[in-house]
Amino acid sequence: MAEPIIEVENLEKRYGNFEAIRGLSFTIYQGEIFGLLGPNGAGKSTTLEIIETLREKTSGTVQVCGYDLDANTAAIKKLIGVQLQSSGYYPGLNLTQLLNLFAGLYNTTVDPMEILAMVNLEEKAKAKVKELSGGQRQRFSIATTLVNRPKVIFLDEPTTGLDPQARRSLWELIRTIRAAGTTVVITTHYMDEAEYLCDRIAIMDQGKLIALDTPDTLIDQLLEKGFERKKDVKAATLEDVFISLTGHGLESDH
Numbered sequence: 131m132a133e134p135i136i137e138v139e140n141l142e143k144r145y146g147n148f149e150a151i152r153g154l155s156f157t158i159y160q161g162e163i164f165g166l167l168g169p170n171g172a173g174k175s176t177t178l179e180i181i182e183t184l185r186e187k188t189s190g191t192v193q194v195c196g197y198d199l200d201a202n203t204a205a206i207k208k209l210i211g212v213q214l215q216s217s218g219y220y221p222g223l224n225l226t227q228l229l230n231l232f233a234g235l236y237n238t239t240v241d242p243m244e245i246l247a248m249v250n251l252e253e254k255a256k257a258k259v260k261e262l263s264g265g266q267r268q269r270f271s272i273a274t275t276l277v278n279r280p281k282v283i284f285l286d287e288p289t290t291g292l293d294p295q296a297r298r299s300l301w302e303l304i305r306t307i308r309a310a311g312t313t314v315v316i317t318t319h320y321m322d323e324a325e326y327l328c329d330r331i332a333i334m335d336q337g338k339l340i341a342l343d344t345p346d347t348l349i350d351q352l353l354e355k356g357f358e359r360k361k362d363v364k365a366a367t368l369e370d371v372f373i374s375l376t377g378h379g380l381e382s383d384h
């Protein structure tokens with residue numbers, strides 16, 4: 131097995147009297163695409179934001195790349211890639227200028243065209259964020275996580291609200307980023323996405339971990355309990371129909 135890159139132990143987070151995270155422990159390994167799943171309110175975003183150093187925890191320990199979250203916040207910030215809220219994009223700047231600005235915040239320089247090529251947005255180098263489609267905006271948002279050449283990036287519901295082609299385009303991008311050696315931690319409500327992308331999945335509910343394994347093993351465990359689907363599944367889905375009818379590939383116009 132690869133080296134651990136994130137180790138969370140007994141994490142707890144209270145908002146006032148409300149316990150949002152209740153004794154969460156898990157390990158993420160280098161090179162994984164790790165999925166954090168769970169219903170709305172389960173505590174996924176809280177967990178990610180604590181690891182990202184954006185939110186205070188109540189108790190427990192978190193280590194990122196061997197650094198303790200409490201003792202080495204600054205070191206961790208340099209090693210991780212975080213998606214900015216879209217309000218963080220200065221509206222007057224184009225994509226090239228924004229990437230240069232973000233690189234500056236990390237005290238580094240980047241080749242904006244190289245990063246834009248990776249996310250298939252070279253043609254939009256001089257465009258503003260507001261001129262991008264939903265899928266393009268998400269790809270740009272992922273591009274901004276890469277400017278400091280992070281060891282691990284965090285993507286909180288990156289495909290929510292995107293059309294099927296744009297989602298698939300993002301899946302390929304996430305795989306490319308992992309292939310280049312970056313660990314990816316992602317949350318999603320799309321189970322097909324989790325099954326396709328994730329090496330391992332943690333399922334949370336009400337601030338607790340209720341399952342953690344590969345998608346394959348989780349499915350096998352359910353089948354071993356005697357689970358059967360109520361209805362016979364057709365060999366294609368409505369999504370297959372949609373992709374087949376509108377599937378002009380995964381180009382940058384999504």
Ligand code: ADP
Nearest residue numbers: 145148150168169170171172173174175176177
């Ligand atoms: P998820 O991302 O899984 O939907 P969150 O981490 O956003 O869940 O939220 C977990 C729980 O914590 C929810 O019940 C939410 O209402 C609560 N919560 C999140 N942020 C705050 C906050 N700043 N103040 C109070 N409660 C919060």
Ligand code: MG
Nearest residue numbers: 174175176286
């Ligand atoms: Mg959330």
